[in-house]
Each structure stands twice: as structure tokens, then as C-alpha cells.
Amino acid sequence: MTVELTAPAPARTRPRPAGWRRVAGWRSTSRWRRGLWRAVVAVLGGVVMDLGFPGLSWWPLTLVGVGLVLAAVDGLRFRAGAGIGLLAGLAFYLVHVSWSGLYLGPVPWFALSASQAASFAVGCGLIAVASRLAGAGARGAFLLYPLLAAGLWMTREEVASRWPYNGFSWGRVGFSHSEGPLAPLLSWVGTSGLSFVLVAIAAAAFRLTLVTLRSWRARAAAGHAPDDADGPVDDRPNTPAAHAPIPAAHPPVSTAHAPHMVTAQVPDAPTAGTLGARTSDAHAPRAVTAQASGPVAARMPDTMTAHGPDPLTARVDMLTAHDDDMLTERDAPTPSTRSAGASGPRGAGFVHRGRLAAGVRALPLPALAGWAFAVLALALVPIAHVPATGEITVAAVQGNGPAGYFTKKSRGDLLAAQELATAPLLGRDIDVVVWPEDGADIDPLRYAEGQIRIQQLTEALDAPLIFGTITKRDDQYYNSSLAWEPGASAPSDYYDKKRPVPFGEYVPNRAFYAAIVPDLIGLIARDYIPGTREGVLDVSGMRLGSAICFDITADDVISDLPVRGAQVILAQSNNGDFGTTDESVQQLAIARIRAIETGRDVVNVSTVGTSAIIAADGSTIDRLPTFQAGAMVQTVTLRDGLTPATRLRVALPLTVAAASLLTLAALAALAALRARRAS
Secondary structure, three states: OOOEEOOOOOOEOOOOOOOHHHHHOOOOOOHHHHHHHHHHHHHHHHHHHHHOOOOOOOOHHHHHHHHHHHHHHOOOOHHHHHHHHHHHHHHHHHHHOHHHHOOOOHHHHHHHHHHHHHHHHHHHHHHHHHHHHOOOHHHHHHHHHHHHHHHHHHHHHHHHOOOOOOOOOOOOHHHHHOOOOOHHHHHHHHHHHHHHHHHHHHHHHHHHHHHHHHHHHHHHHHHHOHHHOOOOEOOOOOOOHHHOOOOOOOOOOOOOOOOOOOEEEOOOOOOOOOEOOOOOOOOOOOOEEEOOOOHHHHHOOOOEEOOEOOOEOOOOOOOOOOOOOOOOHHHOOOHHHHHHHOOHHHHHHHHHHHHHHHHHHHOOHHHHHHHHHHHHHHHOOOOOOOOEEEEEEEEEEEOOOOOOOOOOOOOOHHHHHHHHHHHHHOOOOOOEEEOOOOOOOOOOOOOHHHHHHHHHHHHHHOOOEEEEEEEEEOOEEEEEEEEEOOOOOOOOEEEEOOOOOEOOOEOOOHHHHHHHOHHHHHHOOOOEOOOOOOOEEEEOOEEEEEEEHHHHHOHHHHHHHHHOOOOEEEEEEOOHHHOOOOHHHHHHHHHHHHHHHHOOOEEEEEOOOOOEEEOOOOOEEEEOOOOOOEEEEEEEEEEOOOOHHHHOOOHHHHHHHHHHHHHHHHHHHHHHHHHHHHO
């Protein structure tokens, strides 16, 4: 005797609400709308990323922004991912470096933002490919994908920091975390390593959230959704064909021992089975569950269709359009939760409690626990200290002179402002006085007036003075920092800025760009030459590392200072061209990161602010208000030795970048091989 399987008569208790398909499934929407949502999420992610940087400095928002960008490109191919990434990069950099257009207008601002967004786009395209190749299964979704996405993100930052025109480091994820709980990692793995860790955490959080939502939707579709609380809804068309008997896909089941024929009916909610396959709501094969007892029940499968076992449709595709539902049998609805649609107040309460329980069960708890433990362990890592060898008293002077490029001023005004702010220090016991970049606008190497004024000041202070000025040697201009001993007629040592700012201190390919924007290029009358001398100044037995302005953003320039014996780092800058924008506090955050990274106290002194003295652990020793003349006199610690971050300054980012790119290439080759075999 065989089992006859029939479908039930149509039974629609109430119609679906308008727009239900648009809310429940992304695939039912058009492609352009999917792209629009991705674009909106990408732009939102770029803006939110900036909120984690100074000046708002809400560092968790950078992780949220990274997660939104990853969500926007998840599951796309390279070209589509790069296009979405371009939007995210533009949104981020247009906000993050808006200070670049304060005085020069929108052209430099848009040009800088677009150049950085281009590299951002390439990185997002690679991450999109990685999400397709490494996102399947628990290990791929929760381990391989976060690590691979973080490695590719870090690789993009490394390239942008070096190319083109010596690169532009602004906006690295690690720079947002100068005062975050994971900042001590800087002393172990540097800025590159911290960016890797933060992006990996954001990627893991995104995948955990995605899988949880998908699992919750699967449960909701199986009986927890509010519009199913009053009973089952039959979506099949009301045609005879739709309710015709469904042929069994399995061999007939013998009922020799059964007392009578057993028939099967199709309930709206499927029973336990494998979850995760995607089918259209209108064309999905209907689940057929045999209702039998005795020996027949023991041999009947739980869920059958005309084509075999039917997986439950699970769709959360608002941001992800690739088939990568990482759900398991534990997500299947239980008999108790399927009965939660009972009518009346008690039934509604069961639905509410059942939904909460389903949400808890939907969490990928092992992966969540693993990442939570990893983050906690990383937060407990202490700073890697280097040994102290002594202390000195440093005076850092912020003159608040007319330092802007377009500020009205006369020759010698900057020098006069610095002298006036330094006057209160006369007679105090100070080991060294530090002025900012452009502290003296009269070069003492070319003009006797400048030489006499500096010589007289150092004699009155009875302390060496380190100050910035523009020097000219062999008919070439340099942005220099001079060390002047008390009463001397010439500097004892000097350093030339190694990384002049392109389109600010020099114009690469001047003829080409002058043909495009001649007025802007004409404002940069002379090109500064990159320095070749080491950045460590020997001053009265002290070895002081010098970093002029944007030098502080260059990993190789800064890590070279302790390698060459710098005991303290002097970060001299002129922020007069950026007004009250976030530029100066962003630069101060980078100086704080360099203090932790190198294990050195950092004296960050600016013409107009933000000036501060930062300890080797990242704490603030002293700070001056912006656009206010003053001096900081503090004791700083001299240190020798190298942190692990300094020792790994080249090997770590190179290894991570190579491993990430090789892993992505291997996954792509493996996927191509499988596709060939399948075809």
C-alpha cells in the first residue's frame, strides 16, 4: 500500500499588507534600487567613519562606519564593489579633509579627496571579491573573511601612504584610535597593525549581525512574523493547477502494516529541516509533510516537495545579494514556536516571547564568544615601554603670530611674535627651548638681522633654541629646523624636512598642472627640496628627533628617529592655514599615536595650535589653547631602546599585505577550478 500525497485547498485568511514583498525580500526589488541602497549605505558609512576622528573623536563610530562600508560592498564583484567604494571614499575624504579648501577653494579639496577615494575604491573592490570567496561557512564568515578584509584594507592604506607623490596618510583607521582602549597595541604593532585589528573587529561584527538578522528572518518567516500571528497565509495562486496533487519525490512507502491509507497535507510553515537556500516566494516548491503514525511515521521524511527535501527560504538581502546564508538546522522552528500563532491575547503573548527566544537562538554564539574574548584580550595588552635614561626640562613656545599663507604680515612678524611669547622664560632653568615650524621668518643663515636676534635670545635664555625657518643653499630652498646653542653665531645642527607637501610646498609635474589650474599653481612660487639628513639633532648632549609638520604622518620618517637614537621627538608645525578646522587636532592625534608607537615623549608645538606635550604612554602632560600665545614648560623623559612596533616597522605591513593578496589570489584560483569542474 502506498502513501498518496495531496495539497490542501486554498486558504487565505487575510491578504498580505501592501509592500510586504518589498520589505521581506530584497530580490523582489529592482537592481537599480539595490544599487541605490548600497550607495546610500556607502555614503553614510563614509560620513560616520569621519565622526570617530578628531574633532568629534567618538572612536566607536569609525568602526560603525567601516562596518557600513563593508556591508555596502558585501557580495559584489570587483567593478561594482569599486564603484560603491568610490562613493564611500568620496563621502569620507570630502568631510575628513575639508580643511584643505579653507583658503584655496574647492579645487584642491576635491582633487585631494578624489585621489584618495580612487585608492579607497580599489581596496573596496578587492574586499567585495573577498566577501564572495571567503564568506561561506562558519570559518569563512567569522574568521577568514574578517582577517582577509582587514588585511586588504590595511594594504590599501599602506599604498595610499606612499603613492602617489610620497602618499597621503591622513584618514587611516588606526589614527582614529589615539585615545581608544586598544591604543596600547600601537607600541606592539604600530599604526598599520592597529588598523588591521580595528577593521577585523568591524568586519566580524558586521558578519555576526548579518547572520543573526538572516536567522531571525528565517524564524519570522516560519511563524514569528506579526502578519502571520492570526494564522497561516497561503500565497499560492487560486488555480486548479496550484492545488493539484503533488507527486512524491521519494519511493512509495509501504503500508503493509498500516491499518488505513495515510494522506499528507501542506501546512504553510515548514517543519525542521535544512535552512538557508533561497527561492522566490511565488515559485518556491511547497513543503509537503506527511501526517502518519506507527511504522509509516518512522519512515516518512519530515519535509518533502516534488523535488525532494525543501530548504526553508531565508532572505535578508537589503544589503547582500549573494547566496551565502550561513544558517544551520538549529535555526529551524520548533513545534512550540510554530504554534505561536494562536489567536487572542495569549497567542499574541506567545508570539512575542517566541520571537525573543528565536532571536537569542539565532545568535552565532560560538563566533560571538570567540571574538568577544579576542577583543577583551587585546584591550588588556599593556604598553611596551622602553627604558628611561634621564629627564630634561623643555619649553615649547606658541607665538600665535600671523602664520597663514594669506594672512597680512610684514617681514619679521613671526619672529617678533615668538620672541614676545618666549620673554617670560628668561631666567628660568630650562634645558632646551622649542619653536614651531616657521618660527623665524628671517633666515639667520642669509640675513644678519636674523642671526643677531637669535644669538642674543639664546644668550639671554642660556639654553639652546630649536626653531623652524626657510633656508636656501646652493640656490635651493629647504624647510629646515635649526639647533642654535647659547651665544653661537651659527647653528650646531640642522634638519631639512624630508616630506614636503605636494601642491603645498612643491608642485610635482608643474608644467602639466599649470596648464590645468594656472592660478592655483602660480600661488606656489617655489619648490622645497626634500631633505636627506637624518632627523636626529645633537644638542648639548641630548639627541632630539625632529619631525616637521606632515613628517609626523610618515611611518618610515618617524620610526627612523628612535632607530638613530632619538630620545625625545619634537613635532614642529605651522597650522596657520587651517583656521579653526579639525586639521590641527587631527595632527595632534597622530602625534599622540607616534608617542605610543615609538615609546618616546613628543613635544608637539605649532605657530597657532594645537600645541601639547604628550608622554610616551599617550597621556597629555600639557596643552595650550589654539590661537593664543603661550609657553609650556615641562619635564620630559629621555628614553633609549626600540618598541616592537619600531622593530617591525617594515616586516609587519609587508607580511600582512603579501599574505592578504596571496590568499585572495588562491581563493580566486580555487573558485575558478571548482567552476570548471562543475561545468
